[in-house]
Amino acid sequence: MASQNGSVLMRVLVTGGSGLIGKAIEQVVMRDGEKREGEQWIFISSKDADLLDLEQTRAVFEKHRPTHVIHLAAKVGGLYLQMRENLHYLRDNLRINDNVLWTAHEMGVTKVVSCLSSCIFPDKTTYPIDETMIHLGPPHESNYGYSYAKRMIDVQNRAYFAQYGHRYTAVIPTNVFGPHDNFNEAEGHVLTAIMNKTYKAKRNNTTLNVWGSGKPLRQFIYSMDIGRLIVWVLREYDEVDPIILSVGEEDEVSIRQAVEMIAEALEFKGQIEYDTSLSDGQLKKTATNAKLRRYLPDFTFTPFREAVKLTCDWFVKNYDHART
Numbered sequence: 001m002a003s004q005n006g007s008v009l010m011r012v013l014v015t016g017g018s019g020l021i022g023k024a025i026e027q028v029v030m031r032d033g034e035k036r037e038g039e040q041w042i043f044i045s046s047k048d049a050d051l052l053d054l055e056q057t058r059a060v061f062e063k064h065r066p067t068h069v070i071h072l073a074a075k076v077g078g079l080y081l082q083m084r085e086n087l088h089y090l091r092d093n094l095r096i097n098d099n100v101l102w103t104a105h106e107m108g109v110t111k112v113v114s115c116l117s118s119c120i121f122p123d124k125t126t127y128p129i130d131e132t133m134i135h136l137g138p139p140h141e142s143n144y145g146y147s148y149a150k151r152m153i154d155v156q157n158r159a160y161f162a163q164y165g166h167r168y169t170a171v172i173p174t175n176v177f178g179p180h181d182n183f184n185e186a187e188g189h190v191l192t193a194i195m196n197k198t199y200k201a202k203r204n205n206t207t208l209n210v211w212g213s214g215k216p217l218r219q220f221i222y223s224m225d226i227g228r229l230i231v232w233v234l235r236e237y238d239e240v241d242p243i244i245l246s247v248g249e250e251d252e253v254s255i256r257q258a259v260e261m262i263a264e265a266l267e268f269k270g271q272i273e274y275d276t277s278l279s280d281g282q283l284k285k286t287a288t289n290a291k292l293r294r295y296l297p298d299f300t301f302t303p304f305r306e307a308v309k310l311t312c313d314w315f316v317k318n319y320d321h322a323r324t
């Protein structure tokens with residue numbers, strides 16, 4: 001929305017602004033020149049407001065008076081943390097989401113773009129998964145808490161549209177990775193946990209220990225690509241129905257292939273072991289990006305190998321203050 005004599009016409013509040021995807025959006029908008037005349041962007045973290053608390057949520061909305069919201073804030077973690085804490089993932093994310101959406105309604109926010117995830121789809125399903133299949137069966141038991149909380153965002157969006165006509169919508173990313181991710185070995189997602197493990201195995205001349213068989217398949221998307229796509233959704237996508245943001249089915253790789261690319265990027269030539277006593281989680285969750293392609297047939301994703309190298313380089317350069 002272009003400005004008229006300098007007035008702010010779109011004030012975007014990004015919850016979860018200090019996280020992996022929030023930082024990517026900040027990079028895209030504030031440093032890569034995507035920000036348009038008449039737009040103001042505000043990136044907040046839990047230090048600005050604990051969104052589990054309705055009063056703090058209201059206070060941060062009153063402070064910034066957003067016209068639009070990109071709602072990223074969530075309790076997020078890798079497979080093994082989710083398996084240990086399904087109840088916390090369920091309760092915390094239900095509360096954060098209800099606080100943000102209800103406060104957005106109270107404050108007259110024009111549009112909210114929230115984040116679901118490709119891991120919330122039914123575990124027993126046909127492939128490829130598409131946006132119409134979210135509620136067609138229970139999610140994988142490893143992360144049902146997070147999955148049901150995320151699914152309720154879709155239900156809430158429909159209810160806000162039916163009762164108030166609000167165009168609140170959601171995106172469904174597959175596995176995202178990139179700079180500013182959580183590289184913690186026990187709690188991070190696979191790629192960044194493995195990057196940290198590989199970095200240490202190389203430094204200490206020890207074996208790289210990969211959890212599970214390495215057979216599961218994933219569609220990994222670079223955080224900067226997700227950042228560009230979410231900015232497009234905020235500006236141009238008018239459906240309440242969610243949209244999958246992912247690389248194509250043909251770009252799916254196995255965990256083993258991803259591990260080998262990380263080893264190559266970090267020049268690790270040591271022993272790699274797969275601990276099959278640990279869960280593989282979902283074997284696959286292949287999603288189609290056909291709906292995205294109908295809107296953006298020419299969008300180009302960063303090639304996976306290049307994105308892995310960029311993330312590894314960022315991690316090594318920022319090791320001392322990365323989330324490890």
Ligand code: NAP
Nearest residue numbers: 016018019020021045046050051072073074076115117176
């Ligand atoms: P992340 O790096 O873990 O960042 C989470 C963000 O949420 C941080 O900014 C954090 O603030 C904030 N937050 C957490 N609890 C909060 C609370 N109680 N009050 C206020 N802020 C809180 O997560 P991410 O990977 O960027 O994920 C962003 C969104 O994308 C999430 O909704 C996630 O479910 C979704 N998603 C992620 C992936 C993925 O592979 N990463 C895939 C699909 C969907 P602090 O920094 O202050 O803790």
Ligand code: GFB
Nearest residue numbers: 078079117119174175189190193210211212216279280281
């Ligand atoms: O990213 P991740 O933890 O979660 O990947 P999901 C788990 C897969 O990577 C499993 C293998 O197949 C694991 O066996 N893996 C191998 C490892 N080594 C490791 C390791 O050191 N750490 C981890 N974490 N995994 C995520 C959800 O599910 O999907 C997120 O947890 C998000 O919240 C994302 O929704 C889209 O891919 O299984």
